[in-house]
Amino acid sequence: MANEHPSVRARTAPDRPRRRDIVITALLGLMVLLVLLIGGVLEPGAWLAASLAFSALAFIYFLTAVTRGAPRPSAQITRPVVSSELESANAMLEKIAVPVLLIGPGGRIERANPAARAFLALGAEGGLLSTSLRQPRVLEAVSAALRGERGTVVEYASLAPIESHVRAFVEPLRMPVAGPMPWRAMLVLADETSSKRAERMRADFLANASHELRTPLASLSGFIDTLRGPARDDEEARDRFLTIMREQTDRMRRLIDDLLSLSRVEMNEHLPPSGEADLAAIARDVVDSLRPMADARAITFELSLPDAPARITGDRDQVYEVVENLVENAIKYSPEGAIVAIEALDNCTRDIAEHAPERLAPQSARLLLAGPPFDPRQRYGVLRVRDNGAGIDRRYLPRLSERFYRVDGQKSGPTAGTGLGLAIVKHIITRHRGGFSVESATGTGSAFSVFLPKPVPDADAAARVLADTASGVDAG
Numbered sequence: 001m002a003n004e005h006p007s008v009r010a011r012t013a014p015d016r017p018r019r020r021d022i023v024i025t026a027l028l029g030l031m032v033l034l035v036l037l038i039g040g041v042l043e044p045g046a047w048l049a050a051s052l053a054f055s056a057l058a059f060i061y062f063l064t065a066v067t068r069g070a071p072r073p074s075a076q077i078t079r080p081v082v083s084s085e086l087e088s089a090n091a092m093l094e095k096i097a098v099p100v101l102l103i104g105p106g107g108r109i110e111r112a113n114p115a116a117r118a119f120l121a122l123g124a125e126g127g128l129l130s131t132s133l134r135q136p137r138v139l140e141a142v143s144a145a146l147r148g149e150r151g152t153v154v155e156y157a158s159l160a161p162i163e164s165h166v167r168a169f170v171e172p173l174r175m176p177v178a179g180p181m182p183w184r185a186m187l188v189l190a191d192e193t194s195s196k197r198a199e200r201m202r203a204d205f206l207a208n209a210s211h212e213l214r215t216p217l218a219s220l221s222g223f224i225d226t227l228r229g230p231a232r233d234d235e236e237a238r239d240r241f242l243t244i245m246r247e248q249t250d251r252m253r254r255l256i257d258d259l260l261s262l263s264r265v266e267m268n269e270h271l272p273p274s275g276e277a278d279l280a281a282i283a284r285d286v287v288d289s290l291r292p293m294a295d296a297r298a299i300t301f302e303l304s305l306p307d308a309p310a311r312i313t314g315d316r317d318q319v320y321e322v323v324e325n326l327v328e329n330a331i332k333y334s335p336e337g338a339i340v341a342i343e344a345l346d347n348c349t350r351d352i353a354e355h356a357p358e359r360l361a362p363q364s365a366r367l368l369l370a371g372p373p374f375d376p377r378q379r380y381g382v383l384r385v386r387d388n389g390a391g392i393d394r395r396y397l398p399r400l401s402e403r404f405y406r407v408d409g410q411k412s413g414p415t416a417g418t419g420l421g422l423a424i425v426k427h428i429i430t431r432h433r434g435g436f437s438v439e440s441a442t443g444t445g446s447a448f449s450v451f452l453p454k455p456v457p458d459a460d461a462a463a464r465v466l467a468d469t470a471s472g473v474d475a476g
């Protein structure tokens with residue numbers, strides 16, 4: 001990227017012809033003197049005349065040499081303008097938030113602005129475009145542009161690790177370089193994931209909301225008809241029906257809240273959070289807020305949380321929602337008087353066996369519902385919620401994080417679920433580039449674990465500490 005453009009480089013050596021001409025002038029003078037000496041022309045008159053002639057000749061030659069060697073006035077004006085234009089174009093390219101790349105012969109990345117380097121996770125060396133962007137249609141369009149053919153627009157979608165939709169603009173550029181390959185391809189990548197998601201979310205939300213709300217609404221209108229007709233004077237039936245109607249309206253409210261929450265999470269799932277949160281503190285807050293619900297069913301919490309903060313990279317409110325959903329489920333799906341254990345661990349790897357070495361039961365099944373991207377250096381904060389409920393049969397485990405999925409015939413205390421809680425958990429965890437796993441054994445209970453990435457240590461701070469230590473500065 002730091003390479004100077006050839007058109008600028010060609011103008012940086014203007015003084016060479018001028019120096020050459022002065023040397024020729026001096027040599028010419030010496031030759032004339034030599035001829036005078038050899039010819040024995042040493043009388044003062046002749047010597048003076050020859051010297052004058054030589055001086056005049058040399059002066060005229062010097063003047064013509066200087067004029068010929070000096071850069072033309074127009075070039076003097078053009079040079080700073082061209083280089084400042086290039087500089088401002090470069091500065092703009094560096095700052096622009098849209099990924100822009102210049103691809104050279106053989107598909108090699110010649111330039112990539114910071115947005116492109118971040119988008120394609122490029123290292124310091126650009127390398128080949130085909131190793132960073134495995135989209136055959138984009139690569140074909142780039143090859144065509146490198147042959148000088150017309151530019152094209154290619155749309156592509158990738159599903160892993162996170163769903164994304166991109167529109168790639170490919171344009172050929174003819175560079176002012178000599179040689180058989182003057183063409184370059186300019187590649188601009190427009191990320192359209194947000195708008196595509198918003199479009200789909202809207203359609204999904206309408207379909208789900210209308211479908212799920214239809215049943216409680218139908219039941220409500222049925223009860224209203226009964227209360228106005230046959231049960232008009234039956235006081236006992238009226239009370240019973242009003243209680244059911246209250247439950248139905250509560251369920252409708254929960255459904256709307258969960259659907260809105262799911263839509264919000266899905267909308268920004270492709271944008272990882274940048275804040276920090278303390279997993280242990282969140283667990284404490286959730287336990288405090290759900291204590292009345294647990295008390296109502298005589299459920300006891302067993303907490304195992306580190307005293308020091310368990311720092312993770314995350315959106316505090318979303319992580320709170322994750323923990324709240326898991327603890328709420330543990331309360332809902334446990335019998336009265338049961339124990340719910342909540343455990344937080346710091347600095348773990350992504351290996352479930354490490355943070356949960358003991359199985360709930362010999363026959364229990366474990367499943368990863370969402371896995372973090374593979375990075376052996378990444379460490380995680382882990383939160384595990386364990387209950388002694390009825391457990392979930394292993395054949396249902398893969399479906400747990402589907403929207404509206406509820407295990408058949410399962411009792412959930414007084415509040416019926418919406419089937420959206422675990423779908424919300426999975427989407428939040430995926431957004432955080434974390435992991436979500438379940439272990440369950442029928443008759444023994446279930447344990448749900450989430451692991452969230454810890455902040456990457458600041459490499460610059462570490463380097464600074466090392467430098468201070470080496471120079472004997474007390475870091476305090």
Ligand code: ADP
Nearest residue numbers: 329330333406407410417418419420421422446
């Ligand atoms: P819901 O609102 O129905 O609880 P979730 O998405 O939270 O929805 O859970 C989906 C289904 O998974 C539940 O309906 C229930 O059948 C099952 N489930 C979730 N957590 C537990 C648990 N701790 N123990 C047993 N079953 C559970």
